[in-house]
Amino acid sequence: MTDLPTLQQIVPKHVAIIMDGNGRWAKQRGKLRTFGHKAGAEAVRRAVAFARRNGIQSLTLFAFSSENWRRPEKEVSVLMDLFMTVLKRELKQLHDNDIKLQIIGDRSRFSERLQRRIAEAEQKTAANQLLTLNVAANYGGQWDITQAAQTLARQVEQGELTSEQITPEQLAQHLQLAQQPTPDLVIRTGGECRMSNFLLWQAAYAELYFTPVLWPDFDDDVFLQAVVEFAQRERRFGLTSEQLESVIQKIETRVEE
Ligand code: IPE
Ligand code: IPE
Numbered sequence: 001m002t003d004l005p006t007l008q009q010i011v012p013k014h015v016a017i018i019m020d021g022n023g024r025w026a027k028q029r030g031k032l033r034t035f036g037h038k039a040g041a042e043a044v045r046r047a048v049a050f051a052r053r054n055g056i057q058s059l060t061l062f063a064f065s066s067e068n069w070r071r072p073e074k075e076v077s078v079l080m081d082l083f084m085t086v087l088k089r090e091l092k093q094l095h096d097n098d099i100k101l102q103i104i105g106d107r108s109r110f111s112e113r114l115q116r117r118i119a120e121a122e123q124k125t126a127a128n129q130l131l132t133l134n135v136a137a138n139y140g141g142q143w144d145i146t147q148a149a150q151t152l153a154r155q156v157e158q159g160e161l162t163s164e165q166i167t168p169e170q171l172a173q174h175l176q177l178a179q180q181p182t183p184d185l186v187i188r189t190g191g192e193c194r195m196s197n198f199l200l201w202q203a204a205y206a207e208l209y210f211t212p213v214l215w216p217d218f219d220d221d222v223f224l225q226a227v228v229e230f231a232q233r234e235r236r237f238g239l240t241s242e243q244l245e246s247v248i249q250k251i252e253t254r255v256e257e
């Protein structure tokens with residue numbers, strides 16, 4: 001009999017999450033939307049710990065879309081402050097846990113101070129290896145494809161490339177996340193079933209998992225359910241469901257204290 005697959009084999013290499021539902025979570029509690037964003041930061045910490053414990057190599061979190069600037073000014077400013085505070089507060093922990101942090105998106109619209117802090121955090125964690133944590137901030141899938149096209153267009157202008165030489169593989173090399181495994185699982189919390197301009201190109205073949213759970217309530221159990229569903233959809237090991245079950249039991253969830 002062949003051996004059962006290892007946990008490493010059933011766990012997706014790259015998970016991307018659209019963290020949606022903070023506003024509704026707060027509203028249900030009679031609080032301001034920004035209260036939900038703060039609670040959402042705790043859910044981020046849990047998700048990162050889950051990914052790290054279970055051998056996920058890349059975790060990409062959609063924190064702020066290129067369309068989110070349209071929100072009320074006050075909410076945008078709270079989100080920017082929160083981004084700054086969380087970066088400052090969590091950096092040491094991320095670094096101590098061998099996590100590499102990368103921000104994807106158009107950072108030119110952020111304040112100088114935030115841009116500096118991002119660059120410092122990326123530099124400090126650049127050599128870490130256990131998990132790559134990508135935070136998508138001022139990110140849009142259409143922006144991503146456009147900026148890759150611009151890079152190729154510049155190469156054509158400089159005579160380094162002809163337009164006929166442009167292939168999907170080549171364009172993909174200039175997208176965000178190009179150096180990482182392609183996302184194999186995209187999770188969206190909050191119940192909406194759309195991509196909202198997230199990883200439009202990179203998620204072409206990803207499994208999509210939608211859950212009504214609001215982001216601040218996202219915990220190890222919900223993450224586990226998504227991973228289990230992913231493993232079952234893959235069916236690449238030809239196992240029985242009992243065999244799969246015994247592998248799944250090795251996934252580490254932690255009881256919240
Ligand atoms: C997601 O939660 C967080 C961001 C987009 C920044 P929302 O703020 O979209 O929460 P809902 O969808 O309004 O409940
Ligand atoms: C998607 O959520 C963006 C993030 C989670 C950062 P939104 O709440 O902005 O998406 P829509 O507006 O429902 O499509």
Ligand code: MG
Nearest residue numbers: 020021022190
């Ligand atoms: Mg939303």
